[in-house]
Amino acid sequence: MGFRFLVPVAASILVLFFFSSGTRLQHKSVLSTYEPDVLVILMYHKVNPDPREGGLGLRVPPSKFDWQMKYLKTRGFTVIDMDSACFYLRYGRPLPPKPVVITFDDGYRDNYLFAWPILKKYGFCATVYHVVNATGGYNFFDADRGSQPRSSMLGWNEIREMTASGTITFGAHTLDHRPLTKVGPEEASRQIFGAKEVLEQELGRPVNHFCYPYGDYNREVSEMVKAAGFKTAVTCVRGVNHPGEDLFTLKRIRIMGNCSNRKFIYMLENCYKTAA
Ligand SMILES: [Zn+2]
Numbered sequence: 001m002g003f004r005f006l007v008p009v010a011a012s013i014l015v016l017f018f019f020s021s022g023t024r025l026q027h028k029s030v031l032s033t034y035e036p037d038v039l040v041i042l043m044y045h046k047v048n049p050d051p052r053e054g055g056l057g058l059r060v061p062p063s064k065f066d067w068q069m070k071y072l073k074t075r076g077f078t079v080i081d082m083d084s085a086c087f088y089l090r091y092g093r094p095l096p097p098k099p100v101v102i103t104f105d106d107g108y109r110d111n112y113l114f115a116w117p118i119l120k121k122y123g124f125c126a127t128v129y130h131v132v133n134a135t136g137g138y139n140f141f142d143a144d145r146g147s148q149p150r151s152s153m154l155g156w157n158e159i160r161e162m163t164a165s166g167t168i169t170f171g172a173h174t175l176d177h178r179p180l181t182k183v184g185p186e187e188a189s190r191q192i193f194g195a196k197e198v199l200e201q202e203l204g205r206p207v208n209h210f211c212y213p214y215g216d217y218n219r220e221v222s223e224m225v226k227a228a229g230f231k232t233a234v235t236c237v238r239g240v241n242h243p244g245e246d247l248f249t250l251k252r253i254r255i256m257g258n259c260s261n262r263k264f265i266y267m268l269e270n271c272y273k274t275a276a
Contacts, residue, residue, distance in 0.1 A: 039085055039241040040271045041101040041234060043252040046108045046151065047115035054148050056257025062114040064257065068264055069122045072100060077268075079124040081169055082209045085241075086232050089250075092243040098272055102126040103234060103252065105173060105211055106139065107159075109152040116162060128162070129173035129211035129234070130154065132195045141177035141213070156202055163203055171209035172196050172230070179216040180224075188221055193228045208232065210248075222248040240271045 045058035047065045060068075072079060078096035080088075085101050087093045102119070104111050107130035119126055134140060136155035142148035154162075162168035172195035174180070180188040192210070199207040208231040212221065215236025225233045225248055232247045239251035253267060 037242050038272050039088060039095070039099050039101070040268070041085070041103055041241065041250060041252040043234075043236070043254045044102070044104045044115070045106055046110050047104075047118075048108070048110040048151075049114070052149060053110065053151055058148065058257075060255060060257045060259075062118060064259075064261075065115060066118050066121075067261060068255065069118055069124060071261075071264065071268075072124070073122045079122075079126075081125045082127045082171065082232060083169070086208070086247065089232075089241060089243050089245060089247055100268075103171075103211070104128045106131055106177070107134065107154045107170075107173065108139070109154050109158065112154055112158040112162060116168065119167065120165075125167040125169070127169045127171050127209060128154070129171045129209070130159065130199065131173045131175070131177045131213075132198045133175045134177070135159070160203065163205070169209065170199060170203060170207060171211055172199055172207055173211045174213055177213040179214050180212060180221045181216050181218045185220065185224075189224055192221075192224050196228050196230065210234075212236075217249070222246075 044060060044065070046053060046060065047062055048059050049061050049063070053059055077098040077100050079102060080095065080099050082101055084095070085099070088095050088099070102124060104115065104126060107128055111128055115126070131141065131153070134153040137153055138150045139148060139153060143150040159170060163170060172192070174191040175194045175198070176191065178187065178191050180191060183191070196207050210225050210230040210233040212233060212235055217233070217235060222233060232250060234250045234252055236254065237249070237251045238253060241250050253271065255264070
């Protein structure tokens with residue numbers, strides 16, 4: 001069989017392939033109202049039943065958190081970890097339907113006491129962005145300026161236990177929860193590099209993910225985070241993420257304690273709807 005014969009055969013196969021995949025895509029877009037290329041990152045802080053632990057801005061009661069996780073579990077969402085999210089956003093690696101990443105900011109002890117048991121119940125993984133110098137202490141960055149009551153923070157033993165489970169990933173939220181665009185480049189660098197170094201030393205594994213305190217960042221700060229060796233960074237900018245976007249300015253959907261079940265459904269389902 002000569003080369004001259006093979007060329008038209010190969011060309012016909014290629015034409016058939018493109019034709020059939022094109023038909024499939026067209027068919028899918030007609031049938032589905034869901035945006036296939038969306039990654040949602042949920043942002044939580046405290047999960048705690050005690051009103052003395054703060055208002056519903058940062059505190060979601062465990063019963064409500066349980067309801068929300070149950071909704072994710074039973075309504076076709078797929079909870080993935082930040083590493084999988086990173087692969088997806090960078091390389092477009094396909095993900096299961098309606099992917100969600102669950103994140104917690106600051107590293108409150110109630111994440112261990114209340115959130116983790118609920119996450120375990122549904123078999124979910126999550127990322128906790130931890131303020132390194134608050135370990136085993138209290139939320140000095142908020143409590144000392146009177147914006148929040150004193151709350152206990154995770155200790156190293158709890159952090160190690162959660163890490164060893166393989167379901168909770170710890171990311172860095174700086175050493176002292178400083179606003180990084182306002183403290184000067186030297187201090188910002190110390191906060192970013194220092195947090196990574198201490199967490200990696202204590203956990204004995206790479207720490208790949210970062211969260212800007214107060215969602216405060218600019219180009220200089222995000223370049224520092226990149227230079228420190230982090231692979232992603234999350235902001236407080238509200239929105240969803242698509243493959244190919246900047247991995248150091250990831251958007252999130254903040255869930256507050258006063259979010260009704262109805263609002264939760266509406267917000268979440270809307271994230272995946274196509275704009276059309
Ligand atoms: Zn924070």
